[in-house]
Amino acid sequence: MRVEVINIGSELLFNKVNTNINLISKILLKYGLKISKCVIIGDKKEDIKEAFLNSFEKADFIIITGGLGPTFDDLTRESLSEALNRKLIFDEKIWEEIKEKFKKRNIEPPEINKRQAWIIDGSKIIENKNGTAPGMLIEEKNKIILLLPGPPNELRPMLEESLKSVKDKLKEENLITKVFSIIGVPESEVETKLKDLIDKMGENFIILAHPNLIELVLTLPEKDKEKFLEVENIIKNTFGLNYLGVDIPSIPELIGKLLREKKLKLAIAESCSGGLACKLITDIPGSSEYFMGGFITYSNILKKKILKVPKTILRKYGAVSEEVAIYMAKNAKKYGKADISLSFTGIAGPTGGTPEKPVGLVWIGISYKNKTNAYKFIFSGDRQTIRERAVYKGFELIREVILKNEKRN
């Protein structure tokens, strides 16, 4: 089943687009569906009609997002009505519901929103619990056309709802997709070590490389589902502790789960990463259960005053050093009232590097039980990439330390 996505009204506003494509892509994966093509266009009737007709020729499932707002430049309804040669019909019930939504917020329903009660003839309404624009599901020529509003918080539940309702039609191929994750192994090594498996699986196997994380996406017909276990065993045996599991959540979520399971409290000391590690850990709802807090000792004064790194150590070894990373980790654990801690000190660039301490050099410290160690890395990339790589490497290390310590006991 070929799926195409058309994203409307995003001229210039491209930072909004990604959220949608990403979101749609993730939700579709649960149904074993991949997006073959995505078109992003502005609110121009001719462009919308052309993009739709183009997709309508090849795709079996077309998801159109955006352009369902109340203002004059929201043209998705009109364009699709013309392209499909179906009338727009005013739905009194929907208009009542829209008015109700405004009244609940103590706002007089604006006349302009009446536009959102016009529905393409013969379409099934998808309720919008987080906004005013309803979605529409249309079936024509054995193809599914789905119109949904652009804001991600409206789009997500509506897409999930719609997919459930057409599940039987989507599942005709009965495909299952599973994602196997491997941490801390370069893509080339994964490819080399799994060469036989990759060759055997062919097009069903996709390798996605993220900083410090490799995802192997395998799609198989349901009748072959026992193969997943076979594949997982090969990956597990090949990568041991570096294999994270199948269909895992994000790395910060995984770390959170591990800390919760082991009843460990975490504290983080950050210099070069400047708060990124704390931010990622606290992105996860409920992280207060295992995250005590962080010390962003960006300046040397705060390294001394807050994390009690001795002046002599800072002077002798410099802020970016094994010794300072160790002090930061040790005292973050102590003052953070934690069981385990992470520290980061490095040179994220673009300036500040020297031949001995180049841009990209990061020392990562970990303190757990009575041991504190620091590990040296030289990451490549620009400032953001270096910071990101360092933090994810830290997450990898903390997982390893916890799991290895457990094994020993």
Add this chain to the structure above:
Amino acid sequence: MRVEVINIGSELLFNKVNTNINLISKILLKYGLKISKCVIIGDKKEDIKEAFLNSFEKADFIIITGGLGPTFDDLTRESLSEALNRKLIFDEKIWEEIKEKFKKRNIEPPEINKRQAWIIDGSKIIENKNGTAPGMLIEEKNKIILLLPGPPNELRPMLEESLKSVKDKLKEENLITKVFSIIGVPESEVETKLKDLIDKMGENFIILAHPNLIELVLTLPEKDKEKFLEVENIIKNTFGLNYLGVDIPSIPELIGKLLREKKLKLAIAESCSGGLACKLITDIPGSSEYFMGGFITYSNILKKKILKVPKTILRKYGAVSEEVAIYMAKNAKKYGKADISLSFTGIAGPTGGTPEKPVGLVWIGISYKNKTNAYKFIFSGDRQTIRERAVYKGFELIREVILKNEKRN
């Protein structure tokens, strides 16, 4: 001039795509160019050819990114060669350069990378300083076709270089684009207050709404450039201190610039925002000049132990309260050895809300000179949105406090 972008090889990997589209869109804006359509497809020859021929029909300038890697599934070169009916020619000099790049990294040049030395006949080579795949610039039927590699750190300088080299052709319309930014005013208010101006400027005026920031993008022919000043004056007079300026950098950069100018050192205390404010401030190279550090007192224990919020205050008012925000700001300034400080304490959700303290409630504290105040907000949206809105609101407040204080003196 109609610009279309084709992004290749991004199947599934859609979180990478946005960086590129966003990047391209921003760089093009400097030349007054807007993207009319963007197509994202996988590494399939038929899809690439079709997307290209489709764009070639309508667009004057086609930017194709990705699929120039060395492996068998990188098919952009072959597809374009077929679509344009131009031969691929092996360029010995480029192969030598690629080999040189590997040797510098002490890596034996892989035979597979030879693929990257095949060039579409008649194209101008765009040098790639950050990678091995060269870019290609092709002119045909008065249209410009640009092939660039996908990784943003390679794409950015190569796109900038290419645009410079075809500048004269792009500028035939001599358009200038300027972006006016307004902080802390809702979109609807901007629209209402500038209605006359918006009507007058018509299609040349685009409103982009970000959380807490409105950007007004105005494109005019060079001959009308004195109108920019006129427009700026209207916006300035309408929004006063809320008007940030024309073609400003990012908000964290703007805050950094202000702190540097005023020779002020900043410290930040974060609870609900969990490190996001510190992360955004330290995203900016050179932020160590004005950023002392942060206290991520996520747990109440650390609020007490590190930021010395009295136990009685926490018990009486709760962690999410005006009093705690004030203590956090005051002591972040004191212990952070700073001149000015920001604090955040709130309920980011999705759980943890009560009727009195709902999800979205955030207290933001600011301490500057001998004054410390806290401000109450209720932000809507999911966890990420609430955190983001709170932090940007904090940045807005700190700017306001500094500028108002200056005025008084």
